[in-house]
Amino acid sequence: MKSNLRIAILGAGIGGASAAVALRHAGFNVEVYEQAAAITEVGAGIGLRPPSIHYFTKWGLQEEIERVTHKSVQIEILSDQAEVLLKEQWPDLTNDPNERWARLIHRADCLDTLINAIPTEYLHLNHKVKNIVRHGDYAEIEFENGVKVEADLVIGADGIRSLTRNLFFSQAEPVFHSYHAYRALVNVDETYGLATGDTLRIVATDKVNLYLLPLKYRKQVSVDITVPHHDRTGRPKVPKEDMLNQLKNFHPDFQKIAENVNNWDVRALYDIDPVQQWSNECITLLGDAAHSMLHNQGQGANMAIQDAGILAECLLEAESVAEALQKYETLRKPVCHLFQNLSRQFHNDKEDTFFPEKEFFENK
Ligand SMILES: Cc1cc2nc3c(=O)[nH]c(=O)nc-3n(C[C@H](O)[C@H](O)[C@H](O)COP(=O)(O)OP(=O)(O)OC[C@H]3O[C@@H](n4cnc5c(N)ncnc54)[C@H](O)[C@@H]3O)c2cc1C
Numbered sequence: 001m002k003s004n005l006r007i008a009i010l011g012a013g014i015g016g017a018s019a020a021v022a023l024r025h026a027g028f029n030v031e032v033y034e035q036a037a038a039i040t041e042v043g044a045g046i047g048l049r050p051p052s053i054h055y056f057t058k059w060g061l062q063e064e065i066e067r068v069t070h071k072s073v074q075i076e077i078l079s080d081q082a083e084v085l086l087k088e089q090w091p092d093l094t095n096d097p098n099e100r101w102a103r104l105i106h107r108a109d110c111l112d113t114l115i116n117a118i119p120t121e122y123l124h125l126n127h128k129v130k131n132i133v134r135h136g137d138y139a140e141i142e143f144e145n146g147v148k149v150e151a152d153l154v155i156g157a158d159g160i161r162s163l164t165r166n167l168f169f170s171q172a173e174p175v176f177h178s179y180h181a182y183r184a185l186v187n188v189d190e191t192y193g194l195a196t197g198d199t200l201r202i203v204a205t206d207k208v209n210l211y212l213l214p215l216k217y218r219k220q221v222s223v224d225i226t227v228p229h230h231d232r233t234g235r236p237k238v239p240k241e242d243m244l245n246q247l248k249n250f251h252p253d254f255q256k257i258a259e260n261v262n263n264w265d266v267r268a269l270y271d272i273d274p275v276q277q278w279s280n281e282c283i284t285l286l287g288d289a290a291h292s293m294l295h296n297q298g299q300g301a302n303m304a305i306q307d308a309g310i311l312a313e314c315l316l317e318a319e320s321v322a323e324a325l326q327k328y329e330t331l332r333k334p335v336c337h338l339f340q341n342l343s344r345q346f347h348n349d350k351e352d353t354f355f356p357e358k359e360f361f362e363n364k
Contacts, residue, residue, distance in 0.1 A: 005152050005153060005315075006152045007028055007029065007031070007153045007155065008030075008033060008139075008141055008154050008155070009023075009033070009155045010141070010154065010155065010156050010164060011158040011287075012036075012039055012123060012125075012157075013288070014111055014114065014287065014304050015159075015286050015289070015304035015308065016032055016155070016157030016158075016286070017032070017115050018055070018114055018287075018304060018305045019155050019157055019286055019307075019308040019312075020032045020114075020122065020123075021061070021118060021308070022309050024122075025059045025312065026312040026313075026316050027316075028315065029122075030122060031122055031151075032123045033124045033127035033129065034125050034127060035127065035129070036126075038125065039111065039125075040108070041110075041111045041112075042183065044107050044183045045104055045105065045185075045214075045215055045222025045224070046104075046106075046107055046110065046213075046298060046301050046302075047072065047102030047103070047104055047105075047200065047302075048069060048102060048103045048104075048110065048301070048302060049090070049093050049302050050094050050099040052301075052302045054094075054309075055305055055309040056113070061114075064113050064116070065103070067217070068105055068109040068112075069103035069104060069105040070198060070215075070216040071101050071103055071198065072101060072102050072103070072214075073090065073100065073198070074090065074199055075087075075088055075199060076088075076200075076201045076202070077201075078203045079203070080251065081250075082254070086354070088353065088354055088355065091357060091361060093357075093361050102298075104200065104214060104216070106218060106220075109218075110301065128145070129143055129163055130142045131167075132164060136281065137152065137281050137321070138151065138152050139151055139282055139283055141154065151282070153282055153283075153315075153325075154282060154283040154284070155311070156168075156283065156284065156285045156286065157285075157287050157304075159288045160270060160271070160272060160289070162289035164285060164289060165275065168280060169275055169277050170272075172273055174270040175271055176232045176270055177269045177270070177271070178269075179229060179268070179269040180229040180231070180266055180268055180269065181225070181226050181269055182224070182225040182227070182243050182266050183223070183224050184263060185220045185223070186223055186257065186260070187219065190260060191212060191221050191223075193253075194212060194254070195212040196214070198214060202347065203349075204346075204348050204351075205348060207227065207228055207246060208226065208227050209225070209226040209296070209347055210223075210224070210247075210254060211223070211224040211225075223258075223261065227242070227246040228246070229242060235268075238266065244258055270292070271292050271294050271344070272340075274291070274333075274336075274341070275290060277329075278290050278332075279328070282321055282322070282325075284311070284325045284328065286307045286311065287303070287307060287308075288300060290332075291339075292340075293340040296342075296343045296346060296347060297339055297342050297356075300343075307328075307332055310331055311328045314328040314331070339357070342356050342357055
């Protein structure tokens, strides 16, 4: 199956790029098609968990990923007056009790690490998918630039508004959660001592979640503030005061951090309901296309990376593409649906854990 299989990956975000790296490492030929003219990523910090880091290591990217991350062993929940309410270790997501950490990284650095591992001749920019037609066990993909290609396996890694999902698996629209997320990077010395060291710090009130995620290797901090708002425009044009007003009872240093930023990336928060079927004989979904989730558990990118690793393993083991896709979907759906559901809970300072998934993983 390996040498002849024509594989098309649609989308070169963290999911599509991970799939390309994983499949190339497993010995498959892949072509990646991305609608954008250049690979760019929104500047926000994420925590890569041990199962994701294991895949980078497996794919030969351990040194590269360690260079652009640092290890964090705990998180802290703060009150809106900056008092520490709870210190908690990252949860145990593997069979190794020593792996209670996350490696903190900027999303762009995560994507660059993956993209740099894909030879440029296999990455086709300016290729926006217009239509996909399935003919039994292969599919024909048509792009807006007039190009048409055939593939024995199509991996729809085309994000929350996936055309692949819409054509084959679900027409349900993304769900708006009446929140706006404000994201920015600030220099560590502009955080008034609130974001030093390795620790992700979170203020979680009933309405507002404020994250300070240190990116030590960049000497920057990723600031992420989530506030309620009714404007459902994807990138809403709202005055900064809508967010600042929600912080008016916060410690003045939090307010100053927010006031000083002039280039907030503001997004309305959407996810999708769990999708019941991800695959047919030759087409499957991966990453946000399959299971877009809110950021509250910090698992969207992690799930995309782990999807890629497991899909490659399933393809290596199976006799046919259809069998591999069945196995991939069976392995991935339960954990992704769990995180989709858990991620719909916004955090508050009354909770006794930041990681409700512990109940499922640590008692396994
Ligand atoms: C600001 C922010 C903060 C986040 N924080 C975290 C976190 O802390 N932890 C975590 O694990 N996750 C986090 N996430 C979520 C995580 O980044 C996503 O889940 C992950 O990047 C999904 O990757 P993806 O490749 O599946 O989708 P995307 O990144 O959306 O990539 C999809 C790609 O497909 C392309 N595409 C779409 N349609 C077409 C088409 N028709 N033809 C060709 N190409 C197409 C798009 O241009 C895009 O490049 C965050 C997300 C955001 C936005």
